[in-house]
Structures are given as structure tokens and as C-alpha cells.
Amino acid sequence: MTNKITWRSPSNIAIIKYWGKHGIQLPRNPSISFTLNHAFTEMTLEYRVKEQQDNRISLEFEFEERDKIEKFRQKMVAFLESQLPIFPFLIELDLKITSSNSFPHSAGIASSASSMSALALCLCSLENDYLGYHTEGGDFLQKASYLSRLASGSACRSVYPTMAVWGECNDVKGSSDLFAVGFESEIHEIFKSYHDDILIAATGEKSVSSRMGHGLMNDNPYASARYEQARTRMSRLIAALKAGDIETFGQICEDEAMTLHALMMTTSPWFTLLKPNTLKMIEILRGWRETTKVPAYFSLDAGPNLHLLYPDAFEPQVKELINNELKQYCENQRVIFDTVGQGAVKL
Numbered sequence: 001m002t003n004k005i006t007w008r009s010p011s012n013i014a015i016i017k018y019w020g021k022h023g024i025q026l027p028r029n030p031s032i033s034f035t036l037n038h039a040f041t042e043m044t045l046e047y048r049v050k051e052q053q054d055n056r057i058s059l060e061f062e063f064e065e066r067d068k069i070e071k072f073r074q075k076m077v078a079f080l081e082s083q084l085p086i087f088p089f090l091i092e093l094d095l096k097i098t099s100s101n102s103f104p105h106s107a108g109i110a111s112s113a114s115s116m117s118a119l120a121l122c123l124c125s126l127e128n129d130y131l132g133y134h135t136e137g138g139d140f141l142q143k144a145s146y147l148s149r150l151a152s153g154s155a156c157r158s159v160y161p162t163m164a165v166w167g168e169c170n171d172v173k174g175s176s177d178l179f180a181v182g183f184e185s186e187i188h189e190i191f192k193s194y195h196d197d198i199l200i201a202a203t204g205e206k207s208v209s210s211r212m213g214h215g216l217m218n219d220n221p222y223a224s225a226r227y228e229q230a231r232t233r234m235s236r237l238i239a240a241l242k243a244g245d246i247e248t249f250g251q252i253c254e255d256e257a258m259t260l261h262a263l264m265m266t267t268s269p270w271f272t273l274l275k276p277n278t279l280k281m282i283e284i285l286r287g288w289r290e291t292t293k294v295p296a297y298f299s300l301d302a303g304p305n306l307h308l309l310y311p312d313a314f315e316p317q318v319k320e321l322i323n324n325e326l327k328q329y330c331e332n333q334r335v336i337f338d339t340v341g342q343g344a345v346k347l
């Protein structure tokens with residue numbers, strides 16, 4: 001008999017960035033992110049007991065980007081093998097994973113946070129179903145977050161609604177380097193309906209992967225000052241999130257985006273993922289904000305695309321700015337309009 005589990009898990013955008021790690025995917029500083037809504041992965045895991053037992057992971061993988069299937073399949077097999085000490089029963093099963101992303105192919109959106117958290121959630125559900133466990137609610141999400149972290153660091157923040165904190169910090173009770181914790185209940189209402197419009201400056205393959213970028217932080221001369229700075233900013237940001245202080249939020253958000261990219265430019269060898277159009281859009285946004293006083297601020301992931309973050313009440317003005325002035329600097333005029341989301345859901 002074949003059984004089926006499906007999870008939908010979203011991407012996230014970090015406001016305080018995780019950049020630099022040690023040990024097995026442990027962060028050098030705490031980070032906090034908004035969980036997104038429309039940018040998600042939907043993953044189905046089918047399983048049945050092998051007819052003939054052997055000692056290997058049996059995985060079939062289906063994905064809409066055909067050229068990436070084998071690469072992703074191998075990555076998943078390696079991850080599942082590394083998890084055998086926790087999930088030894090995986091070798092008893094024939095597994096089939098079917099995965100699809102809501103955002104367009106090669107949109108330059110990091111898909112590892114949504115896909116790896118979806119995989120972790122499917123595995124935790126599989127454990128419940130197959131072994132008859134009853135892990136539920138917060139315990140279930142914490143376990144899925146722990147497992148997501150092992151698969152792809154920042155993915156551990158994706159499972160929670162609205163906002164999540166990953167990494168031990170004094171300001172957040174229960175925070176840990178091992179998994180993320182939800183941070184919805186303490187934030188001001190205004191942040192719960194925030195928008196994140198993603199302006200796609202370029203979609204090509206990144207010249208330097210996140211994995212390499214984290215590695216290069218080990219010899220970055222500014223690393224220890226950076227980790228300290230992230231902690232200080234985290235405290236200030238948490239206070240702003242609780243108070244509904246959107247200006248302080250926005251300033252820290254932009255400072256963090258620029259710091260992330262400055263760190264890339266100060267490693268050896270240096271690299272940059274920014275494109276001329278990224279800077280052009282930043283310049284336009286800044287000028288427009290000074291004139292209109294609309295509190296829309298940007299963030300950047302490890303890539304050239306601009307994330308525009310703003311409260312719901314300013315949607316009409318920001319849409320106008322995007323359509324009239326910013327869109328022309330996007331590849332094929334592509335923009336993904338997203339909002340803060342409710343976290344992962346089992347379908």
C-alpha cells in the first residue's frame with residue numbers, strides 16, 4: 001500500500017541576517033525573518049514498504065525543472081542518509097517526492113528555504129504516520145524546524161506563521177541555535193499584514209553559493225564585529241517590532257541588507273551579487289521615500305533582487321511607484337507581490 005503526505009511550506013525574508021556559521025549549520029548570530037505567503041513549495045511524499053529490504057535510501061524525485069531533477073535528487077538522498085541516525089526506518093521504504101514551487105522557474109528567489117522546510121515537514125509527518133507517533137503542535141514544528149536547519153540553515157524559520165527567530169538571544173525567550181521559534185504573538189499588529197514585493201533585478205545562477213559565502217566569513221576581518229552588531233541590532237529590532245515602530249524597523253532592515261552585501265565584498269576573494277539595476281532601484285526608492293514619506297524600506301537576500309517591505313495601508317502608493325518607476329529595471333518587468341504569511345500547512 002502506498003501512503004501520501006503533502007505539505008506546503010513558504011519562503012522567508014530575513015530582516016536580521018544569518019551570514020556565517022559553524023559546526024553543523026549553527027549560526028554565528030541570531031536572525032529574524034518574515035514568513036512569506038505566495039512564495040512556497042508544495043511537496044508530496046509517497047512511501048511504501050520495500051518489497052526487498054536493502055541498506056540504501058530508495059528515492060524517486062519529480063520536479064518541474066527537469067534539468068535539475070538529478071542534482072536535487074542526489075542532494076536529498078545525501079540529506080536523508082545523514083538523517084538515518086534519527087530516522088533509521090527510511091531504508092525500509094521506497095520513497096517518492098514530487099515538488100513544485102509557486103514562484104516562476106529561475107525567478108532568482110531562493111527556493112531552498114521553502115523546499116527544505118517542506119521536506120523536513122514531510123519527514124516529521126512520515127515519522128508520525130509510520131511509527132504511530134503523536135508529535136503535534138509546537139513540538140512538531142520545533143522538530144521540523146530542527147530538521148530544516150540541518151537541511152538548509154535559514155529554512156528552519158519558514159515553518160512558523162508571521163515571524164520567526166533563529167539563534168540564541170537574550171531578548172527572545174526559548175530562542176536556540178538548534179531550531180527557530182515562532183515570534184508572532186509579541187509583535188505589533190501592523191507587522192502582521194506587511195507586504196513584501198520582490199523586484200526581480202536578475203534571475204541568472206548566483207556566481208557564489210550561500211554555502212561558499214558562509215565559508216568565506218571564517219576569514220573575514222570584520223566577522224567578530226559583525227556578529228556583535230547583529231546582536232545589538234536584534235535587540236533594537238525586537239523593541240521596534242513590539243512597539244510598532246516602522247521607521248526604526250525600516251532603518252535596521254536596510255542597514256542589514258547593505259551589511260550582508262558589504263560582507264560579501266570584504267571577503268577574500270571578494271564577490272558581489274548586486275546588479276546595477278539593484279542600486280538604481282534603491283536610489284529611486286530612497287528619493288521617493290524622502291519626498292512622499294511613505295515608510296517603504298528594502299531588504300536584500302543573497303542575490304540582486306529587491307524586497308520592498310511596507311505596511312498594508314500604503315499598498316496603493318507603493319504599487320504606483322513599482323509600476324511607474326521601478327518595474328522597468330526588473331528583468332522582463334517581473335515583480336512578485338507577496339505578503340507576510342501563515343507558515344507551513346499540511347494539505
Ligand code: PMV
Binds near residue numbers: 013019112155211301
Ligand atoms: O540558509 P542559507 O545557508 O541559504 O543562508 C541564507 C542566508 C541569507 O538568506 C542571506 C540570510 C538569511 O538569514 O536568510
